[in-house]
Structure formats: C-alpha cells, structure tokens
Amino acid sequence: MAIDFIIEYDCLPKRHLTPEGILERIKEKERAQTVIQWFREAGDERPPSEMGFEFSRSSLDEDPSRQLIVVQDLLDHAAALDAQAHHCSACPANRSGSPFGCMGFIQYPISAQAEAWLLDRLPVPDEPLIWLLLKQGIQRLGYDGSSVRALRELDKQNEGGERAYFLSSEAPQRRLGELRVTGDQALEMIFGVGDRIIPNHAGILLLFFDAIERDLEAAQIQEISSFDRTIREGFEFEMGAISTGHEGIREIISFFHALYLAWKLDVSLFVDA
Numbered sequence: 450m451a452i453d454f455i456i457e458y459d460c461l462p463k464r465h466l467t468p469e470g471i472l473e474r475i476k477e478k479e480r481a482q483t484v485i486q487w488f489r490e491a492g493d494e495r496p497p498s499e500m501g502f503e504f505s506r507s508s509l510d511e512d513p514s515r516q517l518i519v520v521q522d523l524l525d526h527a528a529a530l531d532a533q534a535h536h537c538s539a540c541p542a543n544r545s546g547s548p549f550g551c552m553g554f555i556q557y558p559i560s561a562q563a564e565a566w567l568l569d570r571l572p573v574p575d576e577p578l579i580w581l582l583l584k585q586g587i588q589r590l591g592y593d594g595s596s597v598r599a600l601r602e603l604d605k606q607n608e609g610g611e612r613a614y615f616l617s618s619e620a621p622q623r624r625l626g627e628l629r630v631t632g633d634q635a636l637e638m639i640f641g642v643g644d645r646i647i648p649n650h651a652g653i654l655l656l657f658f659d660a661i662e663r664d665l666e667a668a669q670i671q672e673i674s675s676f677d678r679t680i681r682e683g684f685e686f687e688m689g690a691i692s693t694g695h696e697g698i699r700e701i702i703s704f705f706h707a708l709y710l711a712w713k714l715d716v717s718l719f720v721d722a
Contacts, residue, residue, distance in 0.1 A: 454708075456716060456719075458714055466533060498521040541710075544710055555697070574625065
C-alpha cells in the first residue's frame, strides 16, 4: 500500500488512459516485474502466462479481500503505457525525468524517523509570521490528527501482524513554543484535505514544511496563496539539496517536489492516501 500522488497537468496520456488508469498500470507493471523476479530467483522458468499470485486489499470500511492474479494479465494491461510514454519527455510536470514522472508514491508503513523529519521542518516562534499562520490554521481548521490516528489504531488492532500504515504505534510530537504538534496532525494537514490539494493550499503547505523560502514579509506570505502564477516564479524548491539515506524521507521529498510543481503550474495535486 502507498500514498499515491499525481500532478493534474493536462496531457494526452491522461486524456487517453486517465490519471488513475496510468497509475494503475504503472503499479501493475512493477508488481508483475517483481513477481517474475521472485519466480526466476526460485528457479522457476515458466512464462508469465503461467505465473499467478494472491493479491489482497484492505481498508477501514471493508474486510480484506483476496484475488488470484495472473502475471501476464498485468503485463498486457500495462502495455498501453508504451504508446503514450513519448509524450512525457518535454512535459513541465515531469518531476523525475522518466515516463509518467508526474506521478509518485509514499510507501506504507511510514517510519517514525520520517514523521519526526516532517515535524522538524515546521516553523518555531522565532519565525513569528509563519508560526502564527500555522497556529491559526490548526485551530481554525480543526487539525486534531483524528483521521490519521484512526489508521494508527487500525495497526494496533492487528495484533501479531505487520503494521500496515505506521511503524510507530504512538505519533511523535514536537513542541513549537506554546504550540504542540503531533505526527498525526502534520500528516492530516497534508493528506486530510480531500483527494486534491489545490494550489493556494499547496503554497501554504510548502511554507509550513520549509519547501520554499519562508523568510518573507506579511504581504509576500499572502501572495503565496494567491492566484497570480507570476509570483511563484521567484521561488525555488528548497528541499532539492537535501541528502538522506532514508527511503521514506526521500519519498516525502518527492511528494513535496510534486506539490511544488503543481503549485507553480497552478494545477491541483491528486492524492490517494
């Protein structure tokens, strides 16, 4: 399972296959290649048409379900990507430089280290304008972390099993002056606003998590969430120089890079958490 994200920049591949259809095919192709590798490493040389595996889905609202998948069926469905990939080479939303680079994911389960890294990027009272904006946002919009805490509780109920969503059973927290913020609240601010992060909210998140310059005057901060695209041209992506060996943190940085590009292009970022 993963948190999937897509920069909703209009393009021919999205028109032909839909964003969800592209993402589904990418996952199917990766899954098929992984399963083939498993079979080959076990000395099994059967063709993909004779390889099968069980795939399970689970959610808060439904009981886990299992389905038998034939590997060749995944490859056949994913083959539609090949005819569309050439459109991605010059696309301004192509974050990674590879085909369909406007899409990405953050793998579950999320580590405590990645959660703490997110909290460490939040503003402190020494940055009064951004800190006050964060405090007001949490209070006015009611970010109490409950929607994320429900997933953490689901992990706790799975006694003896692997954690599906979070490696830590308790959310890390950080005190920012008189304001205390938990990992649940931080993730809720990002992923608890629906399945699309619109540009004006994206700008605020980029400020909160130090993904763009935030040593700004009050008027400049107000402009961040405006609808004037020309204002955004002067901001660079500040997480680009961060080097980390932690895969979960790298995936979060990729997410913020996608959020940054969506903001610059004045389009929404679709998120399936």
